[in-house]
Amino acid sequence: MMRSLYSGVAGLKTHQTKMDVIGNNIANVNTTGFKSSSVLFSDVLYQTSANATGATATTGGTNASQIGLGAKTSSIQTSITQNGSAQTTNNTYDMMLSGSAFFVVSRGGTNYFTKVGSFGVDGSGCLVNGSGYQVMGWQVDPDNPNQIKKDTVSALYPESEDNKVSSPQMTTDAHLTGNIDMTDPELTSVDGRAISVSIYDALGYNYTVKFKLTQDQNQADKSLYNLEIVSIKDSNNIEITGTDDPTTATVEGGYKATIGGANSIQVKFDAGTGNFEYVGAAGQKNAMLEIKPNNPNEKGDVFQSVINGEAVDGIDVNFSYLTRFESNGKSTVKAVRGAADSTGGGRSMGKLNDVSIDETGKLYGVYTNGETKLLGQISVATFANPMALEALGNSVYTTTQNSGYFDGIGTSVDEDGGKISQGVLEMSNVDLSAEFTDMITTQRGFQANSRIITTSDSMLEELVNLKR
Structure with missing residues (x-):
């Protein structure tokens, strides 16, 4: 008893x-x-x-x-790898981590691990959780701004002072596109076909360049066309062109504008290919638009490009996308800033407008000037026995001898088959029906x-x- x-x-x-x-x-x-x-x-x-006995010839065992x-x-086991339901918050830095991986957070130089992706930024622009732990990840490769350097994890600063601004870039390319109808009366008029394009210098100042396209009447087959700068205006709509010099347009403030070394260039239609080509020196397929200050210390840097292997100031203008077909006497020619693959268009200075996070944890800054810049990547940690992690409170865990250790580098979430969802939080995985049933049997x-x-x-x- x-x-x-x-x-x-x-x-x-x-x-x-x-x-x-x-x-x-x-x-x-x-x-x-x-x-x-x-x-x-x-x-x-x-x-x-009483101990067990074996059988003998006369007695049984x-x-x-x-x-x-x-x-x-x-034992007390934690369902640490079982995901809870998702709750949409639409907050930029709220993240849900699916799979068995953990976010890596740090405080006082010590790494901890959590499943809770409710993050924000502190006064220095560092990504932190609600308890002030820094969110760890990989930085952008300094030699390649479009790549991540997977090294020892460090704190991520998506809204640091350096990331709040997108530097301007000068326009290096432009192209003409559309169709030229040789019967278009605009092409034979004094004003010609009006074409304009907006461009930027290296400091982000904006200019509007206006051209006129006219047909060379000396060609019987009407295949030769002249493209001439009419005016250049700055961002205040102040015209900065105007001169009697046929090769340059002297502009207000000591600026000048030229195309291919002359104020007027020629493009010729190739009946074999159906395209237009720039008529210039040998090896030059594109015209060069130049906006250059006589005094380099004045507003903006010069535009610079490369032609025939030599650095020159200018914008590469490509005419190869033009066509010449009959279209009821109306031409559709227009100028587009940037090359056909959308590179070289230039931009003004931009401010950080939003931060986007993809499924692999890469953070991208979205700026008001249209640039999207890689800011870093969130690293995650995986363990051989995650249920052996020790809970410390504040929704963070630390490693034990039976969980396995963190190597200090981590891994990308997609390598373990998981993903990160932005604007979503993982809720508790407690099943109330199961808990109340267990409560009854326990009672x-x-x-x-x-x-x-x-x-x-x-x-x-x-x-x-x-x-x-």
């Missing part, structure tokens, strides 16, 4: 432990990224009152007689074990009462 008393006590303790775990699960049913735990019981030592000494808590188990004690006490009382 004394053994049954202690077995009952052991049962009460184990069921109380299980109730504590259930209570913690239910308390965190709405905690972002919380991982529920479960308790496993096991029996304890047995007292053997007998089993051992053992009396159990109750139950104990075998009944606790009651049954308490009955062991009261019944054993009654039996002891009867034994004591044998002597009155």
Whole structure:
């Protein structure tokens, strides 16, 4: 009977432990990224009152007689790899991490791990969680701004002072596109076909260049066309061209504008290819538009490009996309800033407008001037036995001897088959229906074990009462 008393006590303790775990699960049913735990019981030592015996020629074998000494808590396991449901927040730095990986966060130089992707930025532009832990990842390769350098993880600063501004770039390319109809009356008029294009210098100042396209009347087949600069205006719409010099257009403030070394260039239609080509020096297929300050210390840097292997100031203008077909006497020629592959268009200075995060954790800055710049990548950590991680509170974990260790570099989330979702948070994975069912069975188990004690006490009382 004394053994049954202690077995009952052991049962009460184990069921109380299980109730504590259930209570913690239910308390965190709405905690972002919380991982529920479960308790496993096991029996304890047995007292053997009779050993097992083997069979003989005259007697059979007998089993051992053992009396159990109750139950104990075998383990408390956390469902750390089971994802909770997703909650859409549309916040820029809210992220949900699917799969078995963990975000890497750091405080005081020590790395920790979390499933909670509720992040923001601090005063220095560093990506942090709600408790001030820095979010760790990889930086942009300084030798290649479009690549990530996968090295030892470090704090990410998507909104640092350097990332808040996108530097301007000068326009290096432009191209003409559309169709020329040789019967278009605009082409034979004094004003010609009006064409304009907006360009930028190296400091981001904007200019509008206006051309006129006219047909060379000296050609019987009407295949030769002249493209002439009419005016150049700055961002204040102030015209900065105008001169009697046929090769340059002297502009206000000491600027001048030329095309291919002259104010007027010629493009010729090739009947064999159906395209137009620039008529110029040998090897020159494109015209060069130049806007150059006589005094380099004045507004903006010069435009610079390369032609025939030599650096020159100018914008490469490509005419090869023009066609010449009959179109009811109307031409559709227009100038487009940048090359046909959208490079070389230039841009003004831009301010950081938004941060986009793709499924691999790469952060991109989206700027008001249209540039998208790589800012870094979030690194994640994986473990051979993630359930062995030790919870420290604040939704962070640390490694143990049985979980495996973090190598300091981490991995990309997609290498483990997972992904990062922006504007989404992972909710608790607590299943209330399962928790309440476990609560009922735990309560009944606790009651049954308490009955062991009261019944054993009654039996002891009867034994004591044998002597009155």
